[in-house]
Amino acid sequence: MNVEANGHQFAYIRRGQGEPLLLIQGMSGHHDMWGDWFLELLEPHFDVVAYSHRGISTSSRADAPFTIADLADDAAGIITASGWQRAHILGISLGGMVAQELALRHADSVQTLTIGCSWAGGPSVALAETARRMVDAMATRDVEHALKTGYEANLSPRFAADPTNFSRYAKLSLSQRVPVPVVLMQWDAAQNHSAYARLANISAPTLVIHGTADACMPHRNGEHIASLIPGSRLELLPGVGHLFWWEQPQRTADLLLSHTLQNSS
Known part of the structure; x- marks a missing residue:
């Protein structure tokens, strides 16, 4: 299915019922990359x-x-197009940058x-060389x-x-069109993302999740984000990589449900 928002058409899926939840994927990711096994854990609690x-x-x-600001405007348009006034947001990697700007x-x-x-940008952290190698491999x-x-x-x-x-x-990665350009x-x-100097202005209740074995985006980046957003909660997942919701879907769903329940209208 496609939805029109912010002057564009967006491929999307909608599943479940409950509190509105928008999932924002990372670089080269697409809607299938959340995985049925994770979405099935969310469906009883969220309109995803x-x-x-x-x-x-x-x-x-x-x-x-x-x-990233353009992509945040896309996300805001999708919230409106979905019939919501506001939503719970889960953004990962690039999608986490979009979530910050949103x-x-x-x-x-x-x-x-x-x-x-x-990551939030800034002089004290950097994108990992592993992420650059992944982009170079795609190129x-x-x-x-x-x-x-x-x-x-x-x-x-x-x-x-x-x-x-x-x-x-491999199957999920290739299930949707992902143009290299x-x-x-x-x-x-x-x-070019740089939100670190503005994160103190975020008023939404915030949870930061990061795996300690993340080679693509080292966990010091998550610690940095959490230190800059007032009242935020940091959850480090020991021995878990970048796609933490793949490796620990139940733990991720539980964290998300607990966070949203504590802060639902």
Whole structure:
């Protein structure tokens, strides 16, 4: 299905019932990458909308560069198009950057904020070289190489050691259209993201989740974000990689449910 918002069409899925929950994917991610096993845990509690960013899947083409702020405006439009006044937000990686800007630019649209495996920019942290290698691998347009590099970057060694997990990762990664030029524009947008000096202005109740074995976005980035948002709660997941909701779906769902229940209208 597609929904029109902010002058674009966005591929999305909508499942479950309950409190409104918007899921915002990361760089090169799409709506299928949340995984049925995770969405099934959310459905009894939330009216879940998961979408693909501009240029990804069947969403509108992205022919010109964009910023994280542009993507935040997209997210705000999707909240409105979904018939919600505001929503709980879960954004991961690039989507966590979008979630930060969403809470800053459209505060009235955000009921609670959950930021996963992301960064806020600033001089004291940096994007990991592993993330750059993943982008470089995609730029080669060698599908097998890109899949293997992404798999190793996104998941902990323990989880990645199970070959059935690679099969699942490859199948879902390839299930939707992900143009390399769009990913490169996402990478540029992420590199230019700088919200750290403004995070103190976020008023939404905030949960920060980060795996301690995240090779793509080291967990000091999550600690940094949590230190800058007043009253935020930090949950570090020991030994867990970048795709923490893949490795610990039940724990992630429980954290999200607890956070939103404490801060529901």
